[in-house]
Amino acid sequence: MKGPIPRTDTADRTDAAARTNSANGADAVATSGARPGAEPGGGAGRFLRWDTAVGVLLVAVLLAGGGTTDGFAEITNLSAALNDTAEIALIALPMTLLVVAGQVDLSVASMLGLSSALAGALWDAGWAFELIVPLCLLVGVLGGLLNGWLVTRVGLPALAVTIGTLTLYRGLASVVLGNKAVSDFPESYAQWASYTEPVPGTFIPYPMALFAVLAAVAAFVLHCTAAGRSLFAIGAQEEAARFAGIRVKRIKLVLFAVAGLTASFAGIVYTLRYGSARADNGLGLELVVIASVLLGGVDFNGGKGTLGGAVAGVLLIGVLNNLLTLNGVSNEIQVIVTGVLLVISVLTPRVIALVTERRRRRAATAA
Amino acid sequence: MTQPEPAAAPAPVLALEEVTKSFGNVRALRGVSLRLHAGQAHALAGENGAGKSTLIKILAGVHGPDSGTVLLDGRPVSFAGPAGARDAGIAVIYQEPTLFADLSIAENIFMGRQPRRALGRIDHAAVREATAALMRRLGVDLDPDRPARGLSIADQQIVEIAKALSFDARVLIMDEPTAALTGTETARLFAVVDALRAEGAAVLFISHRLGEIFELCGSVTTLRDGALVATEDLDGLTEDDLVRRMVGRDLEELYPKQDTASGEPALTVRRLTREGVFHDVSFEVRRGEIVALAGLVGAGRSEVVQAVFGVDSADAGEVEVGGEKLRPGSPTAAMRAGVALVPEDRRQRGLVMEMSIERNIALTGLDRLGSAGVVRRTLERSRAADWAVRLQLKYGRLSDSVGVLSGGNQQKVVLAKWLATEPGVLIVDEPTRGIDVGTKAEVHRLLTALAADGIAVLMVSSDLPEVLGMADRVLVMHEGRLVASLPRAEATEESVMAAATGRSSEEAA
Ligand SMILES: Nc1ncnc2c1ncn2[C@@H]1O[C@H](COP(=O)(O)OP(=O)(O)OP(=O)(O)O)[C@@H](O)[C@H]1O
Ligand SMILES: [Mg+2]
Numbered sequence: 001m002k003g004p005i006p007r008t009d010t011a012d013r014t015d016a017a018a019r020t021n022s023a024n025g026a027d028a029v030a031t032s033g034a035r036p037g038a039e040p041g042g043g044a045g046r047f048l049r050w051d052t053a054v055g056v057l058l059v060a061v062l063l064a065g066g067g068t069t070d071g072f073a074e075i076t077n078l079s080a081a082l083n084d085t086a087e088i089a090l091i092a093l094p095m096t097l098l099v100v101a102g103q104v105d106l107s108v109a110s111m112l113g114l115s116s117a118l119a120g121a122l123w124d125a126g127w128a129f130e131l132i133v134p135l136c137l138l139v140g141v142l143g144g145l146l147n148g149w150l151v152t153r154v155g156l157p158a159l160a161v162t163i164g165t166l167t168l169y170r171g172l173a174s175v176v177l178g179n180k181a182v183s184d185f186p187e188s189y190a191q192w193a194s195y196t197e198p199v200p201g202t203f204i205p206y207p208m209a210l211f212a213v214l215a216a217v218a219a220f221v222l223h224c225t226a227a228g229r230s231l232f233a234i235g236a237q238e239e240a241a242r243f244a245g246i247r248v249k250r251i252k253l254v255l256f257a258v259a260g261l262t263a264s265f266a267g268i269v270y271t272l273r274y275g276s277a278r279a280d281n282g283l284g285l286e287l288v289v290i291a292s293v294l295l296g297g298v299d300f301n302g303g304k305g306t307l308g309g310a311v312a313g314v315l316l317i318g319v320l321n322n323l324l325t326l327n328g329v330s331n332e333i334q335v336i337v338t339g340v341l342l343v344i345s346v347l348t349p350r351v352i353a354l355v356t357e358r359r360r361r362r363a364a365t366a367a
Numbered sequence: 368m369t370q371p372e373p374a375a376a377p378a379p380v381l382a383l384e385e386v387t388k389s390f391g392n393v394r395a396l397r398g399v400s401l402r403l404h405a406g407q408a409h410a411l412a413g414e415n416g417a418g419k420s421t422l423i424k425i426l427a428g429v430h431g432p433d434s435g436t437v438l439l440d441g442r443p444v445s446f447a448g449p450a451g452a453r454d455a456g457i458a459v460i461y462q463e464p465t466l467f468a469d470l471s472i473a474e475n476i477f478m479g480r481q482p483r484r485a486l487g488r489i490d491h492a493a494v495r496e497a498t499a500a501l502m503r504r505l506g507v508d509l510d511p512d513r514p515a516r517g518l519s520i521a522d523q524q525i526v527e528i529a530k531a532l533s534f535d536a537r538v539l540i541m542d543e544p545t546a547a548l549t550g551t552e553t554a555r556l557f558a559v560v561d562a563l564r565a566e567g568a569a570v571l572f573i574s575h576r577l578g579e580i581f582e583l584c585g586s587v588t589t590l591r592d593g594a595l596v597a598t599e600d601l602d603g604l605t606e607d608d609l610v611r612r613m614v615g616r617d618l619e620e621l622y623p624k625q626d627t628a629s630g631e632p633a634l635t636v637r638r639l640t641r642e643g644v645f646h647d648v649s650f651e652v653r654r655g656e657i658v659a660l661a662g663l664v665g666a667g668r669s670e671v672v673q674a675v676f677g678v679d680s681a682d683a684g685e686v687e688v689g690g691e692k693l694r695p696g697s698p699t700a701a702m703r704a705g706v707a708l709v710p711e712d713r714r715q716r717g718l719v720m721e722m723s724i725e726r727n728i729a730l731t732g733l734d735r736l737g738s739a740g741v742v743r744r745t746l747e748r749s750r751a752a753d754w755a756v757r758l759q760l761k762y763g764r765l766s767d768s769v770g771v772l773s774g775g776n777q778q779k780v781v782l783a784k785w786l787a788t789e790p791g792v793l794i795v796d797e798p799t800r801g802i803d804v805g806t807k808a809e810v811h812r813l814l815t816a817l818a819a820d821g822i823a824v825l826m827v828s829s830d831l832p833e834v835l836g837m838a839d840r841v842l843v844m845h846e847g848r849l850v851a852s853l854p855r856a857e858a859t860e861e862s863v864m865a866a867a868t869g870r871s872s873e874e875a876a
Binding site for chain 2: 224225226227228229230232233236237239240241242243244245246247303304
């Protein structure tokens, strides 16, 4: 290269800042001359993040529940409360990844029902449970691939596609099992899914222990890997992701397949937990899943959110429902509480933004 | 509103008094004053991040100032957003086109103020006719019914210009309207603006092509680091004077082209065709060579390079890199073969606007930031910091979202993102769009140095001096066909323009 890089006042300053950054690594940046929160309001959003707030709220509800409600803090109740959210929690993991990538899958609860119905029908027909499980999972993957194929190859929006398959998979479930209910599943499997037999030495039932492991994996993928980065890029600006050589279509296809797989697995857990296979199992569950994810601060427009936030959202709704049940509040009211929470969670960031903007404008005109 | 004698005691139509504005710790403007007079064209000059766009956004009511006042006809005003400024007769062309992708060109231009018929129905015929008239006035051939999605940056810019011209503005403010235009479109734009000015409009103009400032304007205000350096007449000033005001020192050579020996062909394009867009395009770029792709707006240059990179599909033809055929339609395959494309549209294609600076730079090389797909953040940050130094990026923190950077600094991030892939074939589409003169020289030096290292560079540029100053060979496109391949010695303004406007191809035929 000819000659040194020309230096100006500005260049010098950025130069110095940048050099500190590279020298001191991660934490240097926050101190590179920046005054955090110097802009009124700008700082609040940065330091009180929504997902942290939901986590704090969860802890508060747990403590309040322990203090006010008899029987809440008992081991068996906590196990039961956790296990009651097992399917929602499991499906929430791929749903979080989907929503971050700007997609959504409304067909998950129908897939849960289809998997349950299929398990019931095959069990009824005398199949071994060890064969039924992989077959149900296979159907889940295929269903997910169909969603993904319609989205990526045919180019339809995920919302439209999965509204369609929501009906389709639920319909197939009815075809497979009619309105029968099949029970008497093998004891050993049923115990695995039951809250009465938690992981020895803990109050965590096996499905939720599995969830914990999967959540850790999903969090790692989303926040620490190249694939996770790609999801954020796709959700925020798909065109730019494509121009950066990210395989947008393939990634979406895999996401939908994983969602189908998880939903069908959740169908098995559901069947075992209630000891009953029915075509209408988990009806409407997709909305609770999505509500939990959004409550956890994942942006429905894609590109923003954390897995930790989504997990906190799931647990918060689960714990609240348990508390309300213990206090004799009816199911209908519980649904309303969930709904109100969701509306608040969607509204609050907007309201904060509006208020700070207005305050800023007022300060500006006053000056 | 006819001011008989603008020269005698001219009261400014629109003015700023002692305006300051900060974003967090970035002081974008510090006590800047500016006056715009009826019938006069004024220029605003300054490096990337000097505060030009911020000043314009304050004039237009997008931002409120932290202190200081905006005066309209001598009275303090505080516009309630851009609509308020528009109602006061201020037309603004922002640096980045902001069109509604799903609306037609005509609908975009008349958004929110469509001519109405009875019962408030929109008069679509009138909208279309008015748009067609505007396009004729600008001398461009754009179908009013075409949706904005898929328009090139230059075409989007033209739509923004038409939007600003579509109502009788008393003040016309233009933030780098010509950055993506070639000389031909720019000349038309200037003719229209001159006519408006003669009718009494006040004009504020920003451009990093200093020649344009001298051509259009009578006076200039220079900003450096958010502070006012000088407001003066352009008469008697030279481009070098202006550069000195902007950067505070003399500038080195703007086109530091080294002669390099070219090696084997690195990129070979054979009979590439995309129906209705470009036809039968064949060329090669050798290692160590800088080849420019010139032509008018709409000639199909960007479309060709996008098909080469695989983000667009081609209907026929093939692309070879280093002797190996490239799988068509796969940017991933192209990147693996060592091809990089710096796209012209940084907002949609070059950057993920809400992602941080460091993550944007990392996006093209995620798998190289650690093993087994894990992204090592310290590595990510130090790479970004290195590039920030090399390209003199002006930023607050590397974790800031790239959207808050000034336009030119965003362009530097796009460049960094692609240079970081260490390509063997570097395709750049308008690499210096919106970049200030100082950094432009630096980008040119970088391109030359890369070519000297044996990299093949293919450059699409609307900036003719840049094409002539940097290219070993100039390919010229006209209406979707490659019409000329001029070696450096034969490439002149005349020969390139003749080919670009289709004159030489007629002679040849
Ligand atoms: N919304 C914002 N939030 C934070 N910082 C901002 C914002 N807008 C502008 N800035 C900062 O203010 C400074 C001035 O930016 P501005 O866009 O006015 O520069 P400019 O002179 O137009 O540069 P260019 O020639 O690159 O377009 C830059 O440092 C930029 O990063
Ligand atoms: Mg600007």
